[in-house]
Structures are given as structure tokens and as C-alpha cells.
Amino acid sequence: MNVALPPWTTEVFGKQAPAVRVALGQSLRNMQSDAQAAQEQVGSRTNHTYGVSRWQGQFERMQDELKDLPGARSVKPYRFPFELMLIGNGLLYPFLYSKKKSDVRSARIPYESQLIKELFTFAPEPTHVQDAFDFFAFDDGVETVEPRGGLATVPPGTHLVLVPFACNVSELLDAHWGIASLGASRHLEWRTGPEPLTLPVTVTSHGQRLVSIPSQSMAPAAEHTSFDHGTEPALTLSSRPNVDRKRDDVPPLTEPEPVEDQTSEDDATD
Known part of the structure; x- marks a missing residue:
């Protein structure tokens, strides 16, 4: 069943709007399938791999579906490991807003x-609600944000189109798209x-993916190299010198364990 496109999608993406909508749903289905496969292959007790x-x-599956x-x-973007897709006047940004069924209008x-x-x-621009403390605010303290890296090449008039989705290791729950402002406490003020x-049922694949480990042929020289088939080495036994024996009386020195840097991605943990 075809669902009519809202007017804002045509204004932003032009004639590509129907194709963009289909590609977004397909990319998220592919994302979920890949993540579940990775989790199953690892067999970890945690969902970190997923x-x-x-x-x-x-990001990568969305690029696969939209790049052509x-x-x-x-x-x-500057110092960001992945690429975002720009189509027409729309810059797409997907993000996980919930791991369970939830009202997307309350997403942050x-x-x-x-x-x-x-x-x-x-x-x-977000809706500004003035409070009693705004009287003491000064314009000089307002932070000026300038896009860097690839975002600096995005033409004026481009609209950020958000693609919030909900999923967990068991299922892909829902997905939406729209334009919103960033309000207080990271809440979204939806404008469209x-x-x-x-979300389609089937999964599409771009390029070849490793689904099984191919059989490895062994060279003749590598065959029958287990410990009980090899040539027995000749061992030379010798006693320890007295100097080495005296070292046993000296307590070993230990080094403090290094402090690991605790880093994490924005929403990469599940």
C-alpha cells in the first residue's frame, strides 16, 4: 500500500523523495540484520557486539542504499568515523532514540x-521560553558554532532531516523521519x-559478505605437523650457576598496572 508523502519531503528531496523513504527503511532493516548476525557469530554474554x-x-547501510x-x-563531519548522506536539500542523520516501544515525539x-x-x-531555531534568569544573560556569552570538515561544504538552505529509530538485539521496532529543533535538555521540537x-521484511546486500569460513588447503610441507609427528628435538641439560641461584632470594619488582582510557561512542553500547 502506497502512503502519500508529506509536502515537506518533496520540498527537501525533490523527485527523489519516494526513493529516499524506501531506502531509509531498507537501510535500517539491513543494519538490524547485520548487527544480529554479528552478535550471533560472537556468541558473547553481553550485547556489546550488537x-x-x-x-x-x-550510517554505512544508509550510505549503501542512497549513494546511487x-x-x-x-x-x-570533522573527526567523525562515518559519512552522512546529503540528497537535494536534506542532510540525513539517523540515531537510536529508544530500545523499546516509545513515543517518538518524546525522543531526545x-x-x-x-x-x-x-x-x-x-x-x-528552537522555541525560546524566557525565564526570570534570562535578565542576567549577556549576548557575549553565547557560543558560536561553525560546521567543520565536510559539514563546512554543505550549501546554505540545507535542512537537517532526523531519522530516529527504536530497536534492540531482538527486533527492529520502528523508525521515523522529520525535521526538528534541538530544545532544552536535548528534547526535540518537531516542526515536520x-x-x-x-520497514521491509527482506534484507538486501551490497557486495559480498563473509557468511562462512572457506576451507583452507594445506601445502604439502604443512601437513602432519602436529607435535607427535615432528622430529624430536635434541635437549641439552645444564645446571644453574650459583649466581643465578642467589637471585631467588631477591623479591621481584612489580610495576603498577597502566590506567586504561575509558572511552565510548555516543550510542554504540547496548
Whole structure:
């Protein structure tokens, strides 16, 4: 069943709007499938593998589905490991807003990182509610955010189109797209939508993916090299010198264990 496109999608993506909507749903289905496969292959007691694969896939699978559309190009933000897709006047940003069924209108951006601040320079200004303390605010203290890296090449008039989705290691729950402002406490103020995306059942694949380990042929010289088939080595026995024996009386020195740097991605853990 065909669902009518809202007017804002045509204004942003032009004639590509129907194809963009289909590709977004397909990319998220592929993302979920890859993440579940990675989790199953690892067999870990935690869902960390699923979370990392899902976080990576939400950008890379979207690029797979959209890169061949006319006028589409990828944009790599400053110090961000993945590329975002720019189509027409729309810059797409997918993110996980929930791990269970939840009202997308109450969704929040997971973290207000520098990337998020730069992305929302392409979004409408948030509604400002004045309170009693605004009297003491000064314009000089307002932070100016300038897009860097690939975002600096995004043309004026581009709209940030958010693609919030909900999923967990068991299932892909829902997905939407729309335009919103970044309000207080990272809450989203929706200006258009959020419109639901259709999530297909089938999975598409771009390129070859390793689904099984191919059999490895052994060279003749490598055959029968287990410990009980090899040539027995000749061992030379000798006693320890007295100097070495005296070292046993000296307590060993230990080094303090290094402190590991605790790092994590914005929403890569599940």
C-alpha cells in the first residue's frame, strides 16, 4: 500500500523523495540484520557486539542504499568515523532514540556532542521560553558554532532531516523521519513529522559478505605437523650457576598496572 508523502519531503528531496523513504527503511532493516548476525557469530554474554555493529551499520547501510540516487553525495563531519548522506536539500542523520516501544515525539538526542551542535546549525531555531534568569544573560556569552570538515561544504538552505529509530538485539521496532529543533535538555521540537517509515521484511546486500569460513588447503610441507609427528628435538641439560641461584632470594619488582582510557561512542553500547 502506497502512503502519500508529506509536502515537506518533496520540498527537501525533490523527485527523489519516494526513493529516499524506501531506502531509509531498507537501510535500517539491513543494519538490524547485520548487527544480529554479528552478535550471533560472537556468541558473547553481553550485547556489546550488537551495539557496535548497529551503530556502525546505521550510517554505512544508509550510505549503501542512497549513494546511487541522482544528486546524492556523502559528507564526512570533522573527526567523525562515518559519512552522512546529503540528497537535494536534506542532510540525513539517523540515531537510536529508544530500545523499546516509545513515543517518538518524546525522543531526545542521546548526547549533545560537538557534532550534534554542528548538525543542528542546519535545523530551525528552537522555541525560546524566557525565564526570570534570562535578565542576567549577556549576548557575549553565547557560543558560536561553525560546521567543520565536510559539514563546512554543505550549501546554505540545507535542512537537517532526523531519522530516529527504536530497536534492540531482538527486533527492529520502528523508525521515523522529520525535521526538528534541538530544545532544552536535548528534547526535540518537531516542526515536520515525525513521519513513520515502512520497514521491509527482506534484507538486501551490497557486495559480498563473509557468511562462512572457506576451507583452507594445506601445502604439502604443512601437513602432519602436529607435535607427535615432528622430529624430536635434541635437549641439552645444564645446571644453574650459583649466581643465578642467589637471585631467588631477591623479591621481584612489580610495576603498577597502566590506567586504561575509558572511552565510548555516543550510542554504540547496548
